[in-house]
Structures are given as structure tokens and as C-alpha cells.
Amino acid sequence: MIKDLWYKNAIIYSVNVESFLDSNGDGVGDFEGLSRSLDYLQGMGITCLWLAPFQKSPRRDHGYDISDYYQVDPCFGTLGDFVDFTHEAHQRGIRVMMDLAINHTSDQHPWFQEARRDPSSKYRDYYVWSETKPEDAHKGVIFPGVQETTWTRDPVARQYYFHRFYPFQPDLNIDNPLVLAEIRKIMGFYLELGVSGFRMDAVPFVIEGKSPQARSPMNWQLLRDFRQFLQWRSRDAIILAEANVEPKHSVRYFGEDGDRLQMMFNFWVNQHVFLAMATGEVKPLVKALEQTRERPPNAQWAQFLRNHDELDLGRLSERQRQAVFDAMAPDPDMQLYERGIRRRLAPMLHGDQRRLRMAYSLMFALPGTPVLRYGDELGMGDRLDLPERDSGRTPMQWSNEKNAGFSRADKLVRPIVDEGPYGYEQVNVADQRRDPESLLNWTARMIRIRKEVPEIGWGNFDVLDVGHPGVLALRYRWLNNSVVVVHNLTDEAVEIGLRLPGERDRTLVNLLTRDHSQADRRGLHPLIMEPYGYHWYRAGGLGYLLDRTAV
Ligand code: NOJ
Numbered sequence: 001m002i003k004d005l006w007y008k009n010a011i012i013y014s015v016n017v018e019s020f021l022d023s024n025g026d027g028v029g030d031f032e033g034l035s036r037s038l039d040y041l042q043g044m045g046i047t048c049l050w051l052a053p054f055q056k057s058p059r060r061d062h063g064y065d066i067s068d069y070y071q072v073d074p075c076f077g078t079l080g081d082f083v084d085f086t087h088e089a090h091q092r093g094i095r096v097m098m099d100l101a102i103n104h105t106s107d108q109h110p111w112f113q114e115a116r117r118d119p120s121s122k123y124r125d126y127y128v129w130s131e132t133k134p135e136d137a138h139k140g141v142i143f144p145g146v147q148e149t150t151w152t153r154d155p156v157a158r159q160y161y162f163h164r165f166y167p168f169q170p171d172l173n174i175d176n177p178l179v180l181a182e183i184r185k186i187m188g189f190y191l192e193l194g195v196s197g198f199r200m201d202a203v204p205f206v207i208e209g210k211s212p213q214a215r216s217p218m219n220w221q222l223l224r225d226f227r228q229f230l231q232w233r234s235r236d237a238i239i240l241a242e243a244n245v246e247p248k249h250s251v252r253y254f255g256e257d258g259d260r261l262q263m264m265f266n267f268w269v270n271q272h273v274f275l276a277m278a279t280g281e282v283k284p285l286v287k288a289l290e291q292t293r294e295r296p297p298n299a300q301w302a303q304f305l306r307n308h309d310e311l312d313l314g315r316l317s318e319r320q321r322q323a324v325f326d327a328m329a330p331d332p333d334m335q336l337y338e339r340g341i342r343r344r345l346a347p348m349l350h351g352d353q354r355r356l357r358m359a360y361s362l363m364f365a366l367p368g369t370p371v372l373r374y375g376d377e378l379g380m381g382d383r384l385d386l387p388e389r390d391s392g393r394t395p396m397q398w399s400n401e402k403n404a405g406f407s408r409a410d411k412l413v414r415p416i417v418d419e420g421p422y423g424y425e426q427v428n429v430a431d432q433r434r435d436p437e438s439l440l441n442w443t444a445r446m447i448r449i450r451k452e453v454p455e456i457g458w459g460n461f462d463v464l465d466v467g468h469p470g471v472l473a474l475r476y477r478w479l480n481n482s483v484v485v486v487h488n489l490t491d492e493a494v495e496i497g498l499r500l501p502g503e504r505d506r507t508l509v510n511l512l513t514r515d516h517s518q519a520d521r522r523g524l525h526p527l528i529m530e531p532y533g534y535h536w537y538r539a540g541g542l543g544y545l546l547d548r549t550a551v
Pocket of ligand 1: 061062064101165201202242308309
């Protein structure tokens with residue numbers, strides 16, 4: 001097994017250029033601002049940035065509606081600024097990944113404009129058309145409550161076009177080889193500019209059959225083609241798939257031999273983490289972990305808590321979803337699209353620092369590579385007065401100065417969280433940086449620990465029986481080393497007994513405090529877990545680097 005797959009143990013940080021730092025005072029974050037914040041990101045220990053779409057766009061869906069793939073949106077700077085930024089990131093050992101939104105373009109893209117005007121243009125077949133409105137046009141909408149149909153009549157083309165998402169996002173016709181050639185060209189372009197890969201948007205929809213008649217089957221071969229192209233052009237670039245699918249389908253995205261996409265967000269585990277936190281019962285989470293255990297050795301899960309979208313709970317049963325709503329988003333205005341929650345993590349957990357830290361510690365301890373959302377390292381809040389998913393996309397809170405230190409402008413791309421316990425005067429980088437006990441400094445410490453525990457990214461886990469329904473204990477083993485992470489999802493202190501099958505005599509050394517534990521005569525480590533406690537142990541002691549086998 002190759003041991004230098006960087007994505008197996010990366011720390012990924014998701015950021016939107018527009019919300020991070022505005023260097024030129026126009027109220028919108030930009031690449032120059034992002035470059036200036038690299039010291040902060042490096043200090044926190046992140047190793048890879050994932051940038052939301054930054055190409056030219058009418059920005060009606062946060063940039064997921066691109067009108068020119070080869071230009072940086074002028075509000076963020078120029079391609080030159082992008083290249084400078086990427087260079088500076090690399091200087092600090094930080095990789096850059098970017099969104100690849102190629103399921104659809106903006107309806108303002110010249111391809112679509114040409115396609116609707118001229119039926120004989122080569123661009124007509126870049127999109128998916130129908131003379132009549134297909135009968136199932138109301139089915140499969142992605143944004144229920146906001147989006148009504150997936151087929152909309154274009155008055156210029158005098159035909160209906162297919163759009164899986166909003167009507168201003170016409171789907172590209174992936175069956176057209178010219179479209180595939182365009183996608184490859186876009187990937188090739190950004191690989192030349194130094195990105196380490198792509199977060200591929202909406203993967204199941206990219207490869208689904210899109211004709212108005214009987215739906216053709218999924219085109220899995222495409223994923224292999226993307227992978228091959230990528231690795232031919234850039235040997236260590238990867239694709240991280242956004243595919244919220246059932247576990248039984250995930251292996252098809254990785255490829256049984258690991259010959260398709262390298263990474264996938266683990267939406268399945270994500271939803272069950274929130275269910276477990278809401279109910280204080282780890283059983284469904286254990287099941288979700290088991291269900292997503294199998295994957296080719298070179299494939300990797302991306303584990304996350306919140307992202308830039310709503311927390312999608314669509315894969316839970318109605319009863320389970322309701323339990324999460326009740327605990328974390330009781331007000332209908334906190335919910336979205338009949339399936340999700342549009343709040344940031346901190347308010348969902350009632351700002352309880354113990355619980356927040358436990359949640360993050362758990363994320364770092366789940367099998368895979370962690371992905372953080374900007375601002376969550378501070379415990380930023382949301383603004384429910386903003387529409388849909390904008391609630392969680394407010395500007396980064398740098399200090400208690402005007403506009404949270406995000407911008408000097410009077411009018412901002414989106415309002416700051418400026419009131420209440422999550423307001424920028426209470427929650428900001430400058431204050432937290434100076435406070436050794438802050439969430440920010442805690443996060444940096446956890447990132448350091450996580451990096452020192454490559455067993456989680458590489459190893460296999462087993463779930464240890466601790467005899468308590470609210471405590472999850474995972475053991476990872478890799479290269480003769482063994483690590484145990486224990487999380488108490490309840491608000492009560494509990495006493496548990498931990499047994500390490502096959503490692504009865506090994507001492508457990510706590511990685512976060514100065515305790516250690518020796519098994520008693522029955523082979524049990526008696527542990528007291530504080531309410532929302534989290535413990536990280538290395539079995540065998542701190543000489544692990546000497547013990548680590550080479551292969
Ligand atoms: C998934 C993205 O995460 C979301 O923000 C976007 O609206 C849709 N894809 C459409 O591109």
C-alpha cells in the first residue's frame with residue numbers, strides 16, 4: 001500500500017472567498033484577503049483549503065451558477081490574484097482544492113445563450129431539451145418549497161430545458177462528448193494553476209441519465225474517466241465527491257478497485273452523528289459506521305459536521321429527523337427544504353462549549369479525513385433573518401472592530417452576526433487567539449493531536465463494547481500501533497469499563513491530559529467520562545514511534 005496518499009490524513013478547511021476577508025474595501029471578500037489570512041490558517045494547522053466556486057457568475061446560488069469557467073469573478077480579483085494566492089498557500093504547505101460545478105452552468109453562460117438562440121448551434125446539444133413538459137417534471141426537485149419543477153420552458157428556444165437545481169442552472173448534457181471535452185479542459189486548466197483537486201459538485205446528478213424519455217442508467221464509467229484524466233495530468237490530485245447516497249451505493253463511487261473517485265463526504269455518518277447527539281444514543285451511529293466501513297484501501301471518507309448547505313437529514317426516518325429537529329432546530333424557520341437545518345453548529349448545540357468540543361473531537365476521531373467549516377473553529381453563529389442557506393454564510397469574525405474586521409466598507413456582501421451571544425464582539429479571532437482556553441486554541445491543539453494520530457486516517461477501526469448506550473469507543477490499529485478514542489454523548493458523567501481485545505496488558509496513555517490507565521485483573525480499564533467528555537488514548541505508551549513497524 002502506498003503510504004504517501006496526502007488526503008488520508010489531511011485537515012481540510014472549507015471557505016468561501018466572499019465571506020473571508022475583504023482587502024479592497026468593496027464589501028466582498030477577495031483572493032488578496034484570503035492570501036493575508038494564510039498565516040492564520042497555517043497557525044491553526046489546516047493542510048488543505050477547499051474553495052467554494054469563485055469563477056465568474058451571476059451568483060444567484062453562491063457561485064454554483066458559473067458563467068465563465070476560465071475567469072475569476074471580478075469581485076474576488078483576477079486569475080493573477082488566484083495564482084498568487086495558490087502560490088502563497090503552497091509556500092506554507094497548504095494545498096488548495098476547488099469546487100468543480102459542472103452538473104450545470106448559469107443560464108447566463110454563453111453556451112446556454114447560444115444554445116437557446118440557435119437550434120443548429122453546436123451548443124444546443126450542450127444542454128438537455130424537450131418539446132413538451134415531461135410528466136415527472138415536478139419530481140426530484142432539490143429545493144422543495146423554493147423550486148417547483150425540473151423542467152422549465154425557455155421562451156427563446158421554445159422548448160423545455162432540464163435543471164436538477166434552480167431554473168437558472170440548466171443541466172449540461174454529459175452524454176455529449178463535446179461537453180466532456182469541456183469539463184476536461186476546465187479541470188486541466190486549474191490543475192495547471194496548481195490545485196490539488198476538486199470537490200465535485202452534485203456527482204450523482206452529473207452521471208445520471210438525463211433524457212426526457214425513459215431515464216438512461218447511471219454512467220459510472222465517467223467517474224473512471226475523470227480519475228484517469230486527473231492523474232494523467234497531475235499525479236497526486238484527487239476528486240472529493242459530493243454524493244449524498246445510501247451506503248450500499250458508495251462503493252460504486254470509489255470503484256470496487258479504488259479506480260474511481262478518491263474521496264466522498266460521508267453524509268450517512270454525518271446524519272447519524274446528529275441523531276446520536278440529539279438522542280444521546282450511539283447505537284444508530286455505530287450502525288452507520290459499520291455500514292460505511294467497507295471501502296477500497298486507497299479511498300477515503302471526508303467526515304464533517306456542518307457545511308455551507310443545510311444540514312441534510314433526508315436519509316433519516318421521519319421519527320429520527322423529528323428527534324434532531326426537536327433537539328436542535330425546533331422552530332420551523334430553522335428548518336429548510338423539508339429535510340434539513342439551516343443553523344450553524346454552535347447555536348444548534350446551544351453554545352455549550354463542552355458539547356461543541358465533544359462534537360468536534362468526535363469528528364476528528366471518525367474514520368476518514370476531517371473537513372472543518374470556516375468560523376466553526378470560533379463557534380460562530382448564524383443569521384436566520386437571511387434567506388435559505390445564507391443564514392450560515394455570514395462574514396468571518398476577525399475582531400471586535402467595525403464589520404468584525406472583515407471589511408472597511410459600509411455595505412457588505414452579507415450582514416455580520418452582530419447581536420447576541422454569537423455577535424462579533426463576543427466571538428472573534430482576535431480575542432480567542434489571546435485566550436489559551438478558547439475554542440480556537442482548543443481546535444488548533446486538536447488538529448495537532450489528530451495529525452499525530454495517522455492511525456485514524458489509515459487504520460481500521462473496531463467498536464469497543466463499553467456497556468453504556470451513550471458512549472462510543474473506537475479503536476484504530478495501524479502499523480503495530482493502537483489508538484482508542486472515547487466519547488460521551490450524554491450530559492451525565494458515566495463510569496465505564498474499557499476492554500481492549502488482544503491488548504490486555506497495554507497501558508492506555510491519555511493524549512490530552514497527563515493520566516494513564518492500567519487494566520485491572522479482569523482486563524478492564526475503569527474510566528470516568530465527564531458529561532460530554534472525550535478521551536484520546538494511545539495503547540502501549542509514548543514510545544510508539546519506536547514501535548511503529550515499517551510496513
Ligand atoms: C451542491 C452545493 O453544495 C449547493 O450549495 C448547490 O446549491 C448545489 N450543489 C447546486 O450546485
